[in-house]
Amino acid sequence: MTSILTITNLQKTYAGGFQALKGINLDIEQGEIIALLGPNGAGKTTLISTVCGITTASAGQVRVAGFDIVTDFRAARALIGLVPQEIHLEPFETVQNTVRFSRGLFGKKSDPAKIQDILQQLSLWDKRNSQIRELSGGMKRRVLIAKALAHEPRVLFLDEPTAGVDVELRKDMWDIVAQLKRGGVTIVLTTHYIEEAEAIADRVGVIAKGELLLIENKASLMKRMGKKELSVQIADPIAALPDSLSGYDLELSSDGRALIYRYDTRAKRTGITALLADVAAAGLALADVETRQSSLEDIFVDLVQSEGGTS
Amino acid sequence: MNWTAIKSIYMFEMARFFRTIAQSLISPVLSTSLYFVVFGAAIGSRIDQVEGVSYGAFIVPGLIMLSVITQAISNASFGIYFPKFIGTIYELLSAPVNFLEIVAGYVGAAATKAFIIGVIILVTAFFFVEVQIAHPVAMLAFLVLTCLSFSLLGFIIGIWAGNFEQLQLVPLLIVTPLVFLGGSFYSISMLPPVWQAISLFNPVVYLISGFRWAFFDTADVPIGLSLVAIAGFTALCLVVIGWIFRTGWRIRS
Missing domain, CATH: 3.30.70 (Alpha-Beta Plaits)
Incomplete structure (x- = not known):
């Protein structure tokens, strides 16, 4: 398998002195689903934010398909899609326009057919002309995924995608993740729902206090430690x-x-x-x-x- | 350059403008009309010509500047502050765009909105007073430069602001007084010598003077000095924005 994401000795210390990441090393192969488990404040979101460029690393290196996220930031970021933990959306914009905006922002030419595909895949096509504020919480989460997929990324980060959602929607999300994997997208998701990692991940990483305690194939982990x-x-x-x-x-x-x-x-x-x-x-x-x-x-x-x- | 990204940001921001087209346009047109009624007709009829120009016409450049500066700042500051406020800034920070592209998109849209409003106010003025434009190209150039430079300032304010109060603070407490005291409604030559000297420290004086020169071929300060002032102000804003994105101040932890 080819490595799509390589994280080497990644460290992050915030201005106040809090060390959120203490030298993370992680190698992710193309097409796999990685679940990063950890309690609140473990460093999961900081890790994702640093890889995606929202937070600046204090030390270490991250490469996406060989592109350094600092020196080759354009090439690296073009390959990444991010679904944030919180629902951050422009309330008065329509579903279709906000997804179209995301595609353009990542430098991809307008492609109405692609946008239609994504919206249909996420059961949002009927709502394409609705304003975001008119949507339910579950629909808004789907819009976030649609925005992250609009530029056809090869790696998708899902930061606690099912935090605070009901069981039915959680199952829907798992289906969507499985569907994306079939489409060849590498998925890194953070969660503190163990059942989520158990249900959909190929490999499981455990983060606590800014350290990656282990990263292992889910089945062998359970066999080894179970x-x-x-x-x-x-x-x-x-x-x-x-x-x-x-x-x-x-x-x-x-x-x-x-x-x-x-x-x-x-x-x-x-x-x-x-x-x-x-x-x-x-x-x-x-x-x-x-x-x-x-x-x-x-x-x-x-x-x-x-x-x-x-x- | 990621031109597609610039276009996307620009179009997205312009869409916001057109979504609220009524309030975007009616408000400045109405307030300008009121200025003309109050200062032009009611008070202006009792004032002699100022530097050979009727008072009603004399205030046109100042009124346009007043609205353009206010609109440029508020549009640009809101444009970048709103994504910060609602959290959608994550998308900008994780996109393959550099600071120049982000600034070009947001400032370009804010400057365009301010320019449209400036032109509409100019057209509105023609309904109230007779206005001649001595140097049309220079007038347009001054208008565009003012829209751009104050949109840059607005962008900085939007990045700096931590809440909606702060977003209003600089325009209300600093910019509006500077514009009013910058000769919008009078020539600084009408002031006592001490106040004339003090006024020369107000950067807006140079903008309004230059803009008025483009209309009436008469200015409070030399036109070259006005150009240097606006170019210097634009450069200063660009340097500050460059520093903001290099350090991630208030946007990237």
């Missing part, structure tokens, strides 16, 4: 765990009908076979057995807390 929970359902409830099972890290459910056993999927031996044998030997009749994979959220919380990165 824990599983085994719930052994027993036919007759018990009041306390039998002494013969005291060697296991077990927990008895409040109704006394299940033994909860947590194990590490990375361990050579999970201990499940021996546990089940000992449960049977203790005279407990098995009613059912089920397992549950820990979510990305559990991993995220573990990681951020272990780094002392909660805010």
Whole structure:
């Protein structure tokens, strides 16, 4: 795969002395979806703003398809589209005009057919002559995406695109992201919704206190760091765990009908076979057995807390 | 140069002007008409000619300057302040445009609006008084330069302003007094010698004097000095704007 975005030792210290980015290194391949997770104030928006040219870096380098964002800013920025976190739109302008303006601003010649394509793709075509102020919140977010796509960028930054939106719209956004990926657009999105990263990202990065704690393939991350929970359902409830099972890290459910056993999927031996044998030997009749994979959220919380990165 | 971007910003700003065409045009035309009624007809009828020109006609260049300067500043300052206020400035900052292109788009649109209003006021004046234009090309050149230079000043004010109050502060407290005291309604030769000397520190005196020369071939200060003053003022504004974009002052953190 070809690298489309390379961030090297990116640092940002604001005038007041606050260090928002502490040497971020990140390499993003063309066509992938990266989700950057992090608590509020972690540096996600500063990272995006710096790459897009809204904030000036204190040190480090960013290259977009090989173009430096400072020395080759025209070529680099022409490849980038940005959907900001807040809804920033000219309220009295029409949908079509504001999207057309964005295309022109990025130096692209007027192309009514392209604008129509984008508006149709985002279900905005029927609203093309409406003023922005007449639109619902969800429609306004779509307009922001349409504006970011108007100049046909190769990399699209979505800064918390579903913050504060309802479940239905969030699913819509995920569909749009999937659609854009199919069109070959590389997508970098920030979010603090773990389920969002879990649902749509190829790779997940975790940022806390201005540092990129990890960046890894979502599936391998969950496999590498994930824990599983085994719930052994027993036919007759018990009041306390039998002494013969005291060697296991077990927990008895409040109704006394299940033994909860947590194990590490990375361990050579999970201990499940021996546990089940000992449960049977203790005279407990098995009613059912089920397992549950820990979510990305559990991993995220573990990681951020272990780094002392909660805010 | 990213000409497409300049055109886009320019057209977007002009669209705002045409969207509110009634208030954009009616207000200056109405206020100018009132000036003509009050100063031209009511008071002017009791004033003799000023430097060989009827008082009603004498105030035409000053009235045009008054409106053009006010409009140039307010249009340009609002043009760049509004994106800051509503947050759409992110798009300008992330676009492949440099400061010259941004300034060309916004200042070009603001100057065009001010120019249109200046021309409309001139046309309105013809309905009230008889006005002759001795140097039409110079008149147009002065008008264009004034529109441009004060739009540049307005752009700086728009970048500097942190709220709508500040946006009004400089025009109200500094520019309007300078324009009124800059000989809009009188020749500074009518003032006592001390006030004449003080007036020469007012940069607007040079603009109005030069503009009036283009109409009546008579001026308070030499025409060359007027040209140097307006060129110097434009250059100063450009230097300040260049510094703003180089440092990101008030726009880029």
